[in-house]
Amino acid sequence: MFGLGVSQDYAKAAYWYQKAAEKEDPDAMYYLAFMYHLGHGVSQDYAKAFYWYQKAAEKGEPKAMNSLGSMYKLGHGVSQDYAKAVYWYRKAAELGDSWAMYHLGQMYENGQGVPQSYEKAVYWYRKAAELGNKTAKAKLQRDKKKY
Numbered sequence: 845m846f847g848l849g850v851s852q853d854y855a856k857a858a859y860w861y862q863k864a865a866e867k868e869d870p871d872a873m874y875y876l877a878f879m880y881h882l883g884h885g886v887s888q889d890y891a892k893a894f895y896w897y898q899k900a901a902e903k904g905e906p907k908a909m910n911s912l913g914s915m916y917k918l919g920h921g922v923s924q925d926y927a928k929a930v931y932w933y934r935k936a937a938e939l940g941d942s943w944a945m946y947h948l949g950q951m952y953e954n955g956q957g958v959p960q961s962y963e964k965a966v967y968w969y970r971k972a973a974e975l976g977n978k979t980a981k982a983k984l985q986r987d988k989k990k991y
Contacts, residue, residue, distance in 0.1 A: 853885070854879065854884040854885025854886075855885040855886070856885070857875075857879070857884075857885055858876065858879050858884070858885035858886045860872075861875045861876040861879065862876055865896060865899070868903070870899075870900045870903035870904065870905040870908070871900075871905070873896045873897075873899045873900035873903070873905065873908065874896070874897065874900040874905050874907050874908045874911070876896045877892070877893045877894075877895070877896030877897040877900060877908065877911065878893070878911070880892040880893035880896065881893035881897075881911065881915075881920070890915070890920045890921025890922075891921050893911075893915070893920075893921060894912070894915055894920075894921045894922060896908075897909075897911045897912045897915065898912065901932070901935075904939070906935075906936040906939040906940065906941035906944065907936070907941060907943075909932045909933075909935045909936035909939070909941070909944065910932065910933060910936040910941050910943050910944040910947065912928075912932040913928075913929045913930070913931075913932035913933035913936065913944065913947055914929070914947065916928040916929035916932065917929035917947070917951075917956070925957075926951065926956040926957030926958075927957040928957075929947075929951065929956070929957055930948065930951050930956075930957035930958050932944075933945075933947045933948040933951060934948060937968065937971070940975070942971075942972040942975040942976065942977035942980065943972070943977065945968045945969075945971045945972035945975070945977070945980070946968070946969065946972040946977055946979055946980045946983070948968045949964075949965045949966070949967075949968035949969040949972065949980070949983075950965070952964040952965035952968065953965035962990070966984070969983055969984050970984065
């Protein structure tokens with residue numbers, strides 16, 4: 845998929861991720877889901893993306909949990925459900941995923957699926973920033989007067 849040392853071929857990457865995903869590899873499940881989500885090398889298919897994210901999440905893959913949160917937040921392939929988005933973001937955040945921490949901060953800041961709390965938003969933004977998430981760092985810097 846990334847074209848490291850070979851020419852980039854999304855279709856071939858999807859083929860091999862599919863093979864590995866069928867053998868229960870959670871990383872392959874995540875990357876296959878990602879490809880379906882964005883339509884790289886395969887036709888965009890939110891249902892298949894959701895299926896493979898779910899399978900990877902069941903195996904403890906935090907990136908997949910974060911992606912499930914985003915699918916619920918945005919209503920991609922599922923009914924929009926902020927409470928379920930928060931559930932998946934929190935699970936991934938607790939496993940150390942900085943993007944899930946950032947997204948959970950957004951949910952608290954905007955009161956989506958949780959009561960609005962700037963204090964909790966800042967908590968999650970800071971945790972994400974501490975792990976090197978540049979978007980969270982920029983958010984804290986840009987909005988420092990707000991918090």
